[in-house]
Amino acid sequence: MSAHENAQEGYDFAHPLPLPLLAGTFLVLTLLTVLTVAQASFNFGSLDVLIVMVIATIKAVLVGAIFMHLAWDKPFNIICFIGSFVFVGLFIMFTLFDSRQTVKDSIPVMDDAVVSAPAEM
Amino acid sequence: MATTDAGLASDAHEQPGHGHSDHGHGDHDHPSYLAHHFDTPEQQFDSGKLGMWLFLVTEVLFFSGMFCAYAIFRAWRPEVFEGCSQFLNTKLGAINTGVLLFSSFTMAWGVRCAQKEQHKLLTAMLATTLSCATVFLGVKAIEYSHKWHLGLLPAGLFSYDPSNPHPVGGPNYLAYICAPFALITIGVAIWLVVSFLRGAKFQLECAKPLMVVCLCFFVGVGLGTILESGGDEGHHEDDHAVVASADGTAAEHGDDPSHADGEEHAEHVEPAAEAVAGLPAAGAMSNDSADLAVLERLASDATNTGLQDELAARKAQSERSGGGILYDVSDDASATVASAPENVLRPSRAGVFFSIYYCMTGIHAIHILAGIGVLVWLLVRSIRMDFNRNYFGPVDYVGLYWHIVDMIWIYLFPLMYLIR
Structure with missing residues (x-):
C-alpha cells in the first residue's frame, strides 16, 4: 500500500522526527531550566535580565525549531512566526521609549495604612 | 455537503x-x-498548518500586550518586582516548567506517533500530555490558593500584612479551586463504571485515560502541597535574607530616609539588649532565633512576667523588621508625605505586581485549559484511530498550540519567579 501511494504526488509527505532528537531536545531544555534557576542565585547586576532572556530565547528557539518543526517548515510559515516576534519587539521598545519620557507611575498611594498591630503571642 | x-x-x-x-x-x-x-493530503495539511501559524501569530501578539505592561512597570519600579517576586515559590515554578517541557516532549512524540501510525502509542502520548497539563494546574491551584490566603491579591484587594501573614478564618480557596475538578473527576469515574457495566468498549477506552488525567490534577495538588510546606523553613530564611538585602540595597542607593531608619532601628534595640543578660548585640536582631528559643524557655515560667514582656517586645520588633520588605518600618512621625512616594513596596504598588502576575499566569492557565479541551478531542479521535500518515494534521496543529503555550511559560517563569 505504501509503495502504491508513494507514487502519488502529495501523499506520504510526513517526515517523522527521530526520537533521539526529540529526547535530546527535552534534555537540553531541562538543563537550561536548571541553569536559569541556578543563575538566579548569583548576582550579575544589570546583566541579570539579559542573561535570563538569552537563556529563555535559546529555549524558545529549541522548542520552535525542533518541537514545532520550524527547521523543516515552509519558509512562509517561518517568516510569519518570526515576523510576529519582530513586531512584539517594536511594540515593547517604542512603548518603553514613550514611558521613559513621562514621569513614573501615578498609582495613588492610598490604602497604605502601615500595619502596627501587635505581634501575636 | x-x-x-x-x-x-x-x-x-x-x-x-x-x-x-x-x-x-x-x-x-x-x-x-x-x-x-483539496487535491492532496499534503495540500490539506499545508493549508491547515498555515492557518494554525497565523493563529499562533495572533496569540503571540495577544500575550505581548501583557509582556509590555510587565516591561513598563518593571522599568518604573524594579524594586517592587524584586520585592514581590520573593513571594513566588521558585520550586513550584521550576517544577511546573519541567512538567510543561515534558508535556511538550510527549506532544512532539505524539506527532511522530501519528505520522508513523502507532495508534496505541499516540493515545498514550496524548494521555501523558494531558496528565502533565492537569499536574501543572494542580500545582498552580496550590500557588494561587496560598497567595490568596496570605492576601497577596491584585491591586485594590491586596491585603498582605507582614505582622499577621497567616490570617485565620478566610475561605478555603483551595477547596473552591478543586471543586470543579473534583466534580469532573467524579463524573468521569461514573462514566467509567457505567461504560464498563454496559460493556461499551469504545467509551471505556476513552474513560480510562481520562480518569488518569483527572486524578493527575490531585497529584499536582499533592505535589504542590508537599513542596509548599517543605519550602516553609527555607521561606523564613528567605525572609531574613530579604530583609538583609533590602537593607543592603537601601545603603547602596544611598537612600537617606531608610538609612537613617536603619540606625534608628539599631538604637532602639540597644536598651533592650542591655536590659536582658545574654542578648546579642544590636543589629543582630534577625539572626538570634536560637537565643529567642532559650529566652522562650526561660519565659515559659509563668511567674517570670518581666522576661515574658521582654520576649513579646523582642518578637514584635523582630516581626516588624521582618516586614521591612513590604512596609517602611519608619511608620511613626518620621514618615512624612515627602518620603511616602519612596515607599514603593506599598499595597497599591505591590498590588500592581500581583495584578500583572495573576493576569499573565491566569491567561496562561486558561490557555492550558483550552489545550486540555482540544487534547481530549484528539484523544478520543486517536482511540478511534482517525489518524494516519497522510492525515495527522489535527495532532500537529494542536501540538503547535501546545508548544506555544509552553514557550510563553518559558518566558514567564524567569521573568516572574527569578527576579533578584
Whole structure:
C-alpha cells in the first residue's frame, strides 16, 4: 500500500522526527531550566535580565525549531512566526521609549495604612 | 455537503456518494480523511498548518500586550518586582516548567506517533500530555490558593500584612479551586463504571485515560502541597535574607530616609539588649532565633512576667523588621508625605505586581485549559484511530498550540519567579 501511494504526488509527505532528537531536545531544555534557576542565585547586576532572556530565547528557539518543526517548515510559515516576534519587539521598545519620557507611575498611594498591630503571642 | 465534512473523516466515510473511500485514487474519489476541496493530503495539511501559524501569530501578539505592561512597570519600579517576586515559590515554578517541557516532549512524540501510525502509542502520548497539563494546574491551584490566603491579591484587594501573614478564618480557596475538578473527576469515574457495566468498549477506552488525567490534577495538588510546606523553613530564611538585602540595597542607593531608619532601628534595640543578660548585640536582631528559643524557655515560667514582656517586645520588633520588605518600618512621625512616594513596596504598588502576575499566569492557565479541551478531542479521535500518515494534521496543529503555550511559560517563569 505504501509503495502504491508513494507514487502519488502529495501523499506520504510526513517526515517523522527521530526520537533521539526529540529526547535530546527535552534534555537540553531541562538543563537550561536548571541553569536559569541556578543563575538566579548569583548576582550579575544589570546583566541579570539579559542573561535570563538569552537563556529563555535559546529555549524558545529549541522548542520552535525542533518541537514545532520550524527547521523543516515552509519558509512562509517561518517568516510569519518570526515576523510576529519582530513586531512584539517594536511594540515593547517604542512603548518603553514613550514611558521613559513621562514621569513614573501615578498609582495613588492610598490604602497604605502601615500595619502596627501587635505581634501575636 | 462536501464542504461541511472537511474535518470529519468519519462522516465522509459514511457518505454513500463517497464509496471505496479508503484508497480512492480515481478521478473524483478521495480518501475519507481528505476534504473535497483539496487535491492532496499534503495540500490539506499545508493549508491547515498555515492557518494554525497565523493563529499562533495572533496569540503571540495577544500575550505581548501583557509582556509590555510587565516591561513598563518593571522599568518604573524594579524594586517592587524584586520585592514581590520573593513571594513566588521558585520550586513550584521550576517544577511546573519541567512538567510543561515534558508535556511538550510527549506532544512532539505524539506527532511522530501519528505520522508513523502507532495508534496505541499516540493515545498514550496524548494521555501523558494531558496528565502533565492537569499536574501543572494542580500545582498552580496550590500557588494561587496560598497567595490568596496570605492576601497577596491584585491591586485594590491586596491585603498582605507582614505582622499577621497567616490570617485565620478566610475561605478555603483551595477547596473552591478543586471543586470543579473534583466534580469532573467524579463524573468521569461514573462514566467509567457505567461504560464498563454496559460493556461499551469504545467509551471505556476513552474513560480510562481520562480518569488518569483527572486524578493527575490531585497529584499536582499533592505535589504542590508537599513542596509548599517543605519550602516553609527555607521561606523564613528567605525572609531574613530579604530583609538583609533590602537593607543592603537601601545603603547602596544611598537612600537617606531608610538609612537613617536603619540606625534608628539599631538604637532602639540597644536598651533592650542591655536590659536582658545574654542578648546579642544590636543589629543582630534577625539572626538570634536560637537565643529567642532559650529566652522562650526561660519565659515559659509563668511567674517570670518581666522576661515574658521582654520576649513579646523582642518578637514584635523582630516581626516588624521582618516586614521591612513590604512596609517602611519608619511608620511613626518620621514618615512624612515627602518620603511616602519612596515607599514603593506599598499595597497599591505591590498590588500592581500581583495584578500583572495573576493576569499573565491566569491567561496562561486558561490557555492550558483550552489545550486540555482540544487534547481530549484528539484523544478520543486517536482511540478511534482517525489518524494516519497522510492525515495527522489535527495532532500537529494542536501540538503547535501546545508548544506555544509552553514557550510563553518559558518566558514567564524567569521573568516572574527569578527576579533578584
